[in-house]
Amino acid sequence: MIKYRLKCNNCFKSFDSWFSSSLEYEKLRKKEYLNCHFCNSKNITKTLMAPNILSQKKPNEKIVKKKNIIKKKILRFQQFIEKNFENVGDDFAYKARSLHYDNKKYEKGIYGNASKKQIKELQEEGIETHIFPWVENKNN
Numbered sequence: 001m002i003k004y005r006l007k008c009n010n011c012f013k014s015f016d017s018w019f020s021s022s023l024e025y026e027k028l029r030k031k032e033y034l035n036c037h038f039c040n041s042k043n044i045t046k047t048l049m050a051p052n053i054l055s056q057k058k059p060n061e062k063i064v065k066k067k068n069i070i071k072k073k074i075l076r077f078q079q080f081i082e083k084n085f086e087n088v089g090d091d092f093a094y095k096a097r098s099l100h101y102d103n104k105k106y107e108k109g110i111y112g113n114a115s116k117k118q119i120k121e122l123q124e125e126g127i128e129t130h131i132f133p134w135v136e137n138k139n140n
Contacts, residue, residue, distance in 0.1 A: 005049055010041035074135050081111055088112040093122060100127045
């Protein structure tokens with residue numbers, strides 16, 4: 001298997017793709033089977049790739065400490081959200097619209113899961129939403 005970084009010459013976005021071999025990539029490119037994930041253009045080219053080199057180097061302690069501090073802050077914020085908001089799970093987009101278009105005031109806000117497309121649609125409707133990283137608390 002080989003991984004290539006491909007670039008769309010139409011929208012100029014790049015993405016990774018795996019191929020069984022470099023010959024397979026060439027074969028698919030010639031038959032115009034490759035397309036951009038973003039704009040569906042067939043004007044795709046391969047970019048320069050740097051090989052992945054595994055290092056035995058230890059992680060930088062300062063970076064590890066900063067990551068731990070950030071994770072602790074996210075976990076504290078998650079606890080606040082869980083305590084003060086209602087988890088609506090995968091019904092987030094539906095519930096958000098219900099709250100927005102129903103003029104009643106609710107005591108608690110909501111949180112849950114939504115796709116990027118659903119979030120974009122909610123924002124286009126004027127419904128305020130925020131994306132928050134959710135990390136697993138492995139201490140529990």
